[in-house]
Amino acid sequence: xxxxxxxxxxxxxxxxxxxxxxxxxxIFGVSGVLNLSHGAxxxxxxxxxxxxxxxxxxxxxxxxxxGVAVALVAAFATYFAVVQPIQKSTRIPNEEKEIFxxxxxxxxxxxxxxxxxxxxxxxxxxxxxxxEGVIDILGVRTPxxxxxxxxxxxxxxxxxxxMVNRTRTGKAVLAASMNPRGVTLLGLELGxxxxxxxxxxxxxxxxxxxxxxxxxxxxxxxxxxxxxxxFSIVVLGGLGSVSGSLIAAFVVGYLETLTAxxxxxxxxxxxxxxxxxxxxxxxxxxLLGRR
Amino acid sequence: xxxxxxxxxxxxxxxxLGATALGLLATASGQALAADPIKIGVIxxxxxxxxxxxxxxxxxxxxxxxxxxxxxGRKIEIxxxxxxxxxxxxxxxxxxxxxxxxxxxxxxxxxxxxxLALEPWASRLKTPFITPGAASNEISKSVHNDYEKxxxxxxxxxxxxxxxxxxxxxxxxxxxxxxNMKTAVIMSEDAAWTKPLDVGYEECxxxxxxxxxxxxxxxxxxxDFTPIFNKIEGxxxxxxxxxxxxxxxxxxxxxxxxxxxxxxxxISSQATNSTFGKDTNDASNGVLYQGVSGTGVAVTEKSxxxxxxxxxxxxxxxxxxxxxxxxxxxxxxxxxxxxGSTDADKLVDALEKTDWVGTIGRVQFYGKDDPxxxxxxxxxxxxxxxxxxxxxxxxxxxxxxxxxKGQLKFPSFIKVTSN
Numbered sequence: 106x107x108x109x110x111x112x113x114x115x116x117x118x119x120x121x122x123x124x125x126x127x128x129x130x131x132i133f134g135v136s137g138v139l140n141l142s143h144g145a146x147x148x149x150x151x152x153x154x155x156x157x158x159x160x161x162x163x164x165x166x167x168x169x170x171x172g173v174a175v176a177l178v179a180a181f182a183t184y185f186a187v188v189q190p191i192q193k194s195t196r197i198p199n200e201e202k203e204i205f206x207x208x209x210x211x212x213x214x215x216x217x218x219x220x221x222x223x224x225x226x227x228x229x230x231x232x233x234x235x236x237e238g239v240i241d242i243l244g245v246r247t248p249x250x251x252x253x254x255x256x257x258x259x260x261x262x263x264x265x266x267x268m269v270n271r272t273r274t275g276k277a278v279l280a281a282s283m284n285p286r287g288v289t290l291l292g293l294e295l296g297x298x299x300x301x302x303x304x305x306x307x308x309x310x311x312x313x314x315x316x317x318x319x320x321x322x323x324x325x326x327x328x329x330x331x332x333x334x335x336f337s338i339v340v341l342g343g344l345g346s347v348s349g350s351l352i353a354a355f356v357v358g359y360l361e362t363l364t365a366x367x368x369x370x371x372x373x374x375x376x377x378x379x380x381x382x383x384x385x386x387x388x389x390x391x392l393l394g395r396r
Numbered sequence: 397x398x399x400x401x402x403x404x405x406x407x408x409x410x411x412x413l414g415a416t417a418l419g420l421l422a423t424a425s426g427q428a429l430a431a432d433p434i435k436i437g438v439i440x441x442x443x444x445x446x447x448x449x450x451x452x453x454x455x456x457x458x459x460x461x462x463x464x465x466x467x468x469g470r471k472i473e474i475x476x477x478x479x480x481x482x483x484x485x486x487x488x489x490x491x492x493x494x495x496x497x498x499x500x501x502x503x504x505x506x507x508x509x510x511x512l513a514l515e516p517w518a519s520r521l522k523t524p525f526i527t528p529g530a531a532s533n534e535i536s537k538s539v540h541n542d543y544e545k546x547x548x549x550x551x552x553x554x555x556x557x558x559x560x561x562x563x564x565x566x567x568x569x570x571x572x573x574x575x576n577m578k579t580a581v582i583m584s585e586d587a588a589w590t591k592p593l594d595v596g597y598e599e600c601x602x603x604x605x606x607x608x609x610x611x612x613x614x615x616x617x618x619x620d621f622t623p624i625f626n627k628i629e630g631x632x633x634x635x636x637x638x639x640x641x642x643x644x645x646x647x648x649x650x651x652x653x654x655x656x657x658x659x660x661x662x663i664s665s666q667a668t669n670s671t672f673g674k675d676t677n678d679a680s681n682g683v684l685y686q687g688v689s690g691t692g693v694a695v696t697e698k699s700x701x702x703x704x705x706x707x708x709x710x711x712x713x714x715x716x717x718x719x720x721x722x723x724x725x726x727x728x729x730x731x732x733x734x735x736g737s738t739d740a741d742k743l744v745d746a747l748e749k750t751d752w753v754g755t756i757g758r759v760q761f762y763g764k765d766d767p768x769x770x771x772x773x774x775x776x777x778x779x780x781x782x783x784x785x786x787x788x789x790x791x792x793x794x795x796x797x798x799x800x801k802g803q804l805k806f807p808s809f810i811k812v813t814s815n
Contacts, residue, residue, distance in 0.1 A: 114622050159674045222443040227481070228666060229645035233677040239655045248653045321619045322646040330617070365623040371586070371615045
């Protein structure tokens with residue numbers, strides 16, 4: 106019974122982690138940007154979905170769509186207002202640009218976090234589940250929405266895989282992540298590939314944020330922990346490796362769930378962080394990292 | 397109202413930059429003062445629902461007093477500071493309030509950790525200080541243990557010990573006598589205020605006939621409550637007795653989404669906010685929480701007019717700390733009048749003799765020889781607290797009988813023993 110409980114809960118949370126981390130790692134893989142405003146964009150999506158439903162009184166589906174749309178806009182804003190000006194700047198030496206992007210996105214994330222707290226308070230908000238009720242799976246009373254969350258996460262990741270491997274745009278993105286210079290030599294505009302990647306990122310982060318808002322709820326305090334968890338999953342999986350991130354998301358998700366059930370919910374995140382430290386010692390490039 | 401805050405960026409450069417900016421702002425506000433007002437500094441968590449009501453309610457009380465001519469011709473001026481829920485920011489705000497803005501007394505915070513950090517500063521700067529919402533027993537115990545030094549601190553809200561008693565008094569009638577419940581699990585967040593609360597629960601629950609079969613403390617950072625509910629359900633208690641404040645929305649929503657069949661009863665500070673129903677998408681229905689006040693509940697004749705006036709002015713009903721902050725400004729004004737001065741020691745003496753019927757009941761403070769010196773007295777005829785329940789998106793008083801407006805009502809997934 107407890108084993109099934111861990112299996113089911115762990116799967117839902119892992120799938121959500123995977124979705125959240127995929128966009129994050131994709132951007133790093135393609136453009137070398139570590140977007141530290143990631144958590145803020147996820148929370149923004151969830152809060153927007155909440156606000157649309159409870160302030161503007163739209164239905165749950167529309168609310169969720171508004172949440173994802175807001176995340177998309179925020180992702181573009183991050184790229185055009187923060188990342189691109191730094192990358193194009195002639196006054197910042199090239200070797201320092203990465204650290205400028207890190208600092209810039211971190212501050213951007215804090216700005217979003219403070220704005221959310223200012224307008225919507227720092228109390229937690231939850232998005233109304235798309236599907237209500239519970240069903241019994243092998244003796245475990247499972248909210249239907251938890252299953253919905255897991256299914257949507259897997260579907261979206263599968264769609265992303267299809268897009269990257271089967272469409273022209275996707276293949277260009279893949280190529281850019283392998284060899285940016287080669288892509289430009291083939292006559293593809295690197296700039297437009299970046300825009301596509303940020304659009305994909307915005308949608309992924311938006312869906313992950315809204316689903317998280319339904320599953321557990323978010324507050325402006327969640328911004329830091331969400332960025333940190335995506336960051337550690339991506340580092341564990343290997344920076345820039347999407348499949349590495351997927352594996353790492355499930356490792357971290359299940360490790361946390363096991364700890365919460367078998368040891369104590371208070372120590373939930375500790376073993377995953379210890380694992381991260383251990384991996385850094387033994388295999389600094391992460392599980393599936395190339396560099 | 398002079399509105400000042402310490403932006404988050406400054407926290408990273410706490411030295412020169414912050415001090416310079418604060419100095420400049422302080423001079424600007426200092427010059428704008430009218431002649432000899434009574435200045436009350438209000439340090440609160442502007443971004444939290446519970447904290448946001450504190451400066452608003454204080455300002456409302458001050459405006460009402462001023463409209464009637466003030467205190468012996470002196471106006472009351474409220475100077476507010478946003479502490480971003482941080483002890484460090486609060487201490488800086490306190491120093492600035494006293495040293496730069498020359499306030500006579502400070503009302504601050506609903507968070508015990510913050511209040512415990514401010515208490516020594518009230519002693520050092522010899523400035524009377526009242527909290528409208530923190531609960532830790534340690535606040536008033538410190539006053540008892542070293543009265544001469546710490547007498548400047550007053551605890552304008554119930555101690556955790558009194559909160560536990562209030563919950564047990566309500567549980568005895570509602571759960572044991574009416575619903576025939578026999579067992580309970582204590583579920584509380586790990587924070588300064590819940591340590592004495594849990595001790596109080598452990599002591600009083602068995603006395604009223606509820607056997608404590610498990611006790612779960614969890615980190616206030618917890619986001620996934622599934623394992624906690626799972627563990628509680630495994631022990632099959634009749635009720636969960638809660639001690640939560642930093643968390644509230646998330647456990648409530650997950651309790652409903654997962655259809656945990658055990659009622660929640662106890663302290664749930666976020667549930668006292670009128671926005672809690674909206675924040676949880678009505679998952680709050682069925683939640684039972686202790687309060688000192690409630691929308692539409694006439695604890696005294698002042699309660700309802702205050703809440704309605706607040707709603708009219710600010711567009712939402714006050715949090716629990718709003719009621720206490722409103723009362724505090726009134727009994728501070730009363731104390732200044734009786735003392736005939738804003739001198740700190742005279743003000744402390746006058747505050748100790750407070751006997752004020754406010755919005756939450758009749759306020760008196762425990763004396764030097766009581767263990768909880770300077771905390772408000774708990775008991776019949778003074779302040780007993782209420783038990784309220786979220787029903788159909790509304791907060792309904794269900795205990796004590798004198799103010800109750802409804803019977804217990806649970807969502808269909810809850811299994812109540814005698815139903």
